[in-house]
Amino acid sequence: MGNSLLFAVAIVVIYATAVVGAGSCVPIDINNPDVQRLGRWAVAEHENQVQDGIKFNKVVRAESDDDLELGLLLHLFIDATNGDGKDAKYEAVVDQIRGKPDLLDFKSVN
Known part of the structure; x- marks a missing residue:
């Protein structure tokens, strides 16, 4: 994964944190393609570790916790x-x- 993806997600999160305030959960725009790519990466990383057959569809909600x-x-x-x-x-919790x-x-949240 390129540094540009990490930079783009970090910029979105930093801006949102500045608006809402540090220490808060801040919503992240799931329509941002970088957020969707990070979600796909998280599923692939989990699949590499566990091999339980999970297939990524989409990120439906995203938040940062600064x-x-x-x-x-x-x-x-x-x-x-x-x-x-099914x-x-x-x-997925990702440290950036x-x-x-x-x-x-x-983890499953069903």
């Missing part, structure tokens, strides 16, 4: 198809502070 101790955490709520071929919802994404958590 915590000075933890860094910049993105919460991506993802619509996907599970290994049984629609399912997942939450180190210049490249790091998948911290991926």
